[in-house]
Amino acid sequence: MTRYHPVLVVMHWLLALMILGGLIAGKFVLAATPSDDPFKLTSLQMHMSLGIAILALMVVRLIIRLTTSHPPHADIGNVFLNRMAVLAHWALYLLVFGMCASGLAMANMAGLPAIVFGGSGDPLPADFSVFPPRAAHGAIAALLVLLIAGHALAAFYHQFARGDGLLSRMWFGDRHG
Ligand code: HEM
Ligand code: HEM
Incomplete structure (x- = not known):
């Protein structure tokens, strides 16, 4: 077996775009918009929908990853x-x-489902940092950025320094050649 399953390949690159989009827009748009700005609600709608879509696609991708060669x-x-790469x-x-x-x-503690998707009209919390999962969300985001950077650098190291064609394993083509 020389490549990942094509469905895993599509989902890898789609999820990479979605996750990077969520990280960048979460940090520079959503978190930078104050709760009394009318755009905050739209930004939350987009961010939460994207986040839930990422969760659903990651679960499906993990199942396919565990059940395909x-x-x-x-x-x-x-x-x-070698062990660090697996980890x-x-x-x-x-x-x-x-x-x-x-x-x-965080969204549940802040009552966001009713406000953001249920149109309840209740005011948004002035500051999400009063909810403990907000700190975890920010800290995990920072770790994820570092890990993705390391992951991409490792892929480029394989591809260009070692010349082992690793990127083609996460691309389409003959899987048995
Ligand atoms: C942005 C979020 C990303 C996530 C969450 C992610 C996740 C993963 C995971 C979990 C694997 C292991 C194989 C699997 O379980 O399916 C993998 C493999 C791979 N990723 Fe990513 N990735 C991301 C971005 C990138 C980027 C930006 C690149 C390249 C520049 C890249 C290149 C690769 C390559 C070449 C492999 C195959 C490695 C191997 O065969 O050992 N990924 N990725
Ligand atoms: C992989 C998925 C996700 C990514 C990459 C992501 C990314 C981010 C980032 C980078 C921030 C800003 C962090 C900071 O400035 O410290 C943020 C804030 C936030 N995210 Fe996410 N997020 C994801 C999923 C979710 C989900 C599923 C929800 C809720 C259903 C959610 C709700 C929020 C909320 C309420 C904030 C706070 C906004 C504020 O402080 O004004 N996120 N997210």
């Missing part, structure tokens, strides 16, 4: 680094699920 783990000749891949799942869980917990 995939290439053996890349070997760079160092047992420690980093599972940590990516864990941190994305952590973002979704802390986001949902």
Whole structure:
């Protein structure tokens, strides 16, 4: 087996775009918009819908990942680094699920489902930091940014420094050649 299943490939790159979009818009648009700005509600609608879609797609992707055959783990000749790579891949799942869980917990504590999707008309909380999951959401976001940067750098190291064509494992083509 030389490549991941094509459905996993599509979902990997789609989820990468969605997660990076959620991180950037969450930090620079949503969190930067005060609660008394009329745009806050729209921004929350977009962010929460995106977050829930990411959660659903990640669950589906994980099930497909666990039930399809995939290439053996890349070997760079160092047992420690090989183990770290496996760990980093599972940590990516864990941190994305952590973002979704802390986001949902914060939203529920703040009564957001009724305000944002139910049109209750109740005012938004002035500051989300009074809800403990808000701090977790921000901290996990910072860790996820670092891990994604490391993950992309590692992929480029494989592809360009080692020249082992690792990127093609997460792309389309003959899986058995
Ligand atoms: C932005 C969020 C991203 C997430 C959450 C993510 C997640 C993952 C995970 C969990 C795997 C392990 C295989 C699996 O379980 O399906 C993987 C593999 C891979 N990713 Fe990402 N990824 C992201 C972004 C990127 C980026 C930006 C690149 C490249 C620049 C990249 C390149 C790759 C490659 C080449 C593999 C295959 C590695 C191998 O075969 O060992 N990923 N990714
Ligand atoms: C992978 C999915 C998600 C990503 C990448 C993400 C990303 C972010 C980021 C980067 C921030 C700003 C953090 C900071 O400035 O410290 C944020 C804030 C927030 N997120 Fe998420 N999020 C995700 C899922 C969710 C979900 C599922 C919900 C709720 C259903 C949610 C609700 C919120 C709320 C209420 C805020 C606070 C806004 C504020 O402080 O004004 N997020 N998110």
